[in-house]
Amino acid sequence: MWDGRRIGLSTSAQCRTLAQARKEIDWIASLPSAAGQDVLRSLNQAYQNWWNPEHPAARPTFKRRSSALSFSLPHDATDVRHVSRKWSEVWVPKMGWVRFRRHRPINGVVRGATFSYSPGGGWKVSFGVAAKPILAPPSNKGAVGVDFGVACSAYLSSEDAPRLMAPTLTKGEEQRLLGLERRKARQLAFAKRHNDGTYSNRLKKTNQEIAQLRARQARRRNDFTHKLTCDLAKNHGLVGIEDLSVKNMTASAKGTVEEPGTNVRAKAGLNREILNNAPFERSRQLTYKVRRHGAVLVKVPPRNTSRRCSNCAVIDAQNRPGCGRTFACVACGHQDHADHNAARNIELLARTRAHADPTQTAGPAGARSKGRAHDSTGRRKPSQGRKAVGGSVKPIRSEQSGPMGRVA
Ligand SMILES: [Zn+2]
Numbered sequence: 039m040w041d042g043r044r045i046g047l048s049t050s051a052q053c054r055t056l057a058q059a060r061k062e063i064d065w066i067a068s069l070p071s072a073a074g075q076d077v078l079r080s081l082n083q084a085y086q087n088w089w090n091p092e093h094p095a096a097r098p099t100f101k102r103r104s105s106a107l108s109f110s111l112p113h114d115a116t117d118v119r120h121v122s123r124k125w126s127e128v129w130v131p132k133m134g135w136v137r138f139r140r141h142r143p144i145n146g147v148v149r150g151a152t153f154s155y156s157p158g159g160g161w162k163v164s165f166g167v168a169a170k171p172i173l174a175p176p177s178n179k180g181a182v183g184v185d186f187g188v189a190c191s192a193y194l195s196s197e198d199a200p201r202l203m204a205p206t207l208t209k210g211e212e213q214r215l216l217g218l219e220r221r222k223a224r225q226l227a228f229a230k231r232h233n234d235g236t237y238s239n240r241l242k243k244t245n246q247e248i249a250q251l252r253a254r255q256a257r258r259r260n261d262f263t264h265k266l267t268c269d270l271a272k273n274h275g276l277v278g279i280e281d282l283s284v285k286n287m288t289a290s291a292k293g294t295v296e297e298p299g300t301n302v303r304a305k306a307g308l309n310r311e312i313l314n315n316a317p318f319e320r321s322r323q324l325t326y327k328v329r330r331h332g333a334v335l336v337k338v339p340p341r342n343t344s345r346r347c348s349n350c351a352v353i354d355a356q357n358r359p360g361c362g363r364t365f366a367c368v369a370c371g372h373q374d375h376a377d378h379n380a381a382r383n384i385e386l387l388a389r390t391r392a393h394a395d396p397t398q399t400a401g402p403a404g405a406r407s408k409g410r411a412h413d414s415t416g417r418r419k420p421s422q423g424r425k426a427v428g429g430s431v432k433p434i435r436s437e438q439s440g441p442m443g444r445v446a
Pocket residue numbers: 347348349350351352367368369370371372
């Protein structure tokens with residue numbers, strides 16, 4: 039449509055088409071109309087973001103079979119009432135009142151609800167709430183630099199030992215996952231050869247079991263990430279981190295057909311580890327958590343942080359002998375754990391930056407952005423943007439929009 043006639047489809051026109059489709063197609067009609075309209079609004083917003091040169095969003099893509107199940111309702115299609123101290127009910131069109139376990143108070147006016155499903159976790163409901171932004175006064179606590187790494191999940195400049203993320207899967211679970219993946223490959227091959235690619239019930243069950251294990255892994259990773267960022271924001275006045283462009287870090291090593299990359303397998307494994315340690319998610323969480331605790335987040339350029347001596351500031355590639363995690367300065371003989379040395383450099387840089395330009399350090403505005411334009415403009419609130427589904431068209435402050443409760 040757009041390519042041919044330069045005509046865009048407005049959301050309202052699409053909603054009229056949706057109303058027509060609901061009359062004619064049964065399975066579309068079984069979804070509440072408000073939820074369907076919300077999908078169209080999200081789609082519209084996704085395209086607006088893509089067309090906006092200031093916005094980092096890429097071209098909207100189709101959902102995959104493996105995408106998380108979720109749907110959203112605007113505020114006029116839903117309602118919440120409390121049943122007891124722990125239980126509440128949310129109104130879902132076509133279903134009525136659905137009871138859920140309330141994990142935290144809803145402080146403010148509900149502006150919309152998102153229902154999401156995770157295998158093994160069941161259904162969850164999160165509310166967008168119109169609430170005042172939580173801005174704490176400056177906490178005036180100490181400064182800290184953090185080096186997020188692969189070998190050490192996080193190394194604080196103020197600590198002598200790294201914070202290690204416990205393995206997200208136990209040995210037994212890893213074995214089981216491997217077995218399930220093999221079973222899936224076998225069942226897929228069978229489906230292709232004998233069943234025209236139709237998934238058997240056993241294959242569906244295998245997929246579900248894999249999804250459950252992966253969901254458990256994600257919950258453990260989230261737990262570590264939240265506890266780490268909370269501790270950093272709560273107990274420090276200034277948090278320095280490296281401004282890493284995750285995209286560049288994990289760029290595929292495959293290369294092109296003409297120039298194939300080297301060490302593809304190794305890089306793929308490293309990428310998995312980097313993403314397992316979720317550096318971008320940590321930085322995103324820190325951005326909103328420091329505001330709640332009156333701290334300041336400073337992102338420093340990662341250049342040379344691992345090669346500079348934190349004792350005498352000499353930069354030399356020879357400072358990292360061998361491939362181990364030891365740092366040994368060739369100039370002054372200072373020895374340290376490489377990640378701790380980096381963390382101390384980050385802290386020093388962060389302090390210098392905060393001192394040089396105090397206005398430039400409040401949240402994401404101080405970040406040196408690489409390809410993420412909204413970081414440098416600072417106009418988009420970090421708490422608003424990332425949700426793909428959910429009333430993102432309205433200026434909802436979703437400070438409170440964590441998982442609110444589990445649907446019973
Ligand atoms: Zn030195």
